[in-house]
Amino acid sequence: MIHVLVVDDHAVVRSGLVQLMDGRNGLAAVGEAADGDEAIVKAQELQPDVVLMDLSMPHGKDGLTATAELKKLLPNTAVLILTMHDDEEYLFRAIHAGASGYILKNSPYEELLQAVQHVAQGNAYLYPSATKRLMSDYLEKVRSGDYGGSFESLTEREKEILAKVAQGYANKEIAELLFISVKTVETHKSNLMEKLDLRTRPDLVKYAAKKGLLNFE
Structure with a gap:
């Protein structure tokens, strides 16, 4: 079972992602966080295989900062960026921060589930259009x-x-x-x-x- 921590500042989005992840394709949503600070605390507590991380969170640490800190604390935990930013600069910055993958929020849910599995196996993932x-x-x-x-x-x-x-x-x-x-x-x-x-x-x-x-x- 692949354990996933969902990080997004919108409660409705988090709830939807948790429901999507839980019990599908060998995935289990073990927790959720509303910002980068909470994500770091929850990740250390829950030790997930993958952190599904939003980039733009107005309160606390943003996704890039949280990703960089998480990778130092939990180098074996993969971070998959889930964002609305279809931009090469954000992509390069996410990779620099230590993210294993980058996928857009408008992607089909099947693609998202596959991306989570992919990074959990130690692989890199970029959304197809990128x-x-x-x-x-x-x-x-x-x-x-x-x-x-x-x-x-x-x-x-x-x-x-x-x-x-x-x-x-x-x-x-x-x-x-x-x-x-x-x-x-x-x-x-x-x-x-x-x-x-x-x-x-x-x-x-x-x-x-x-x-x-x-x-x-």
């Missing part, structure tokens, strides 16, 4: 010749840094994870982007998605 958009943008870049570089030309360290940057880590965080200086990270990042002919961070993320490097743990 994945399609990322891949379409990438293929358009390929057709226009913007992605002329070769992945095989990268060193192992450059590949490692490519993955970390794409997953949302800041240069300082990468430096700490890899036990190297921030300046070294910046140099590797500059070199790999030049080799791959990438110009922006979204381009880098799309390239990494194509190469199967977006393994969010």
Whole structure:
């Protein structure tokens, strides 16, 4: 049984999600919270497998802040963002905070249940239109010749840094994870982007998605 904590500032939405989750597809709603602060308390108490987290909550901590804190406290608990924001910037920020998945509130309930199962198994989940958009943008870049570089030309360290940057880590965080200086990270990042002919961070993320490097743990 997959235990789920539902976090949303609207009581009616929470109630509906709890009813949807409870007893379907091997899921069990073990609790609910109205804001990020309550979510952190409840998650530590209930130890859920998945926290279904709203992004925009006006009272207490928002979903991004709560996600980042939860992942530090409960690294084995997956966080699935459920939001109305169909926006790449929010998506990247959620991934940076440690979320395992991102799905829209207007998604079919079957898709939501599948997404919860997916992240509970340790996988990453993006709603289909986001994945399609990322891949379409990438293929358009390929057709226009913007992605002329070769992945095989990268060193192992450059590949490692490519993955970390794409997953949302800041240069300082990468430096700490890899036990190297921030300046070294910046140099590797500059070199790999030049080799791959990438110009922006979204381009880098799309390239990494194509190469199967977006393994969010």
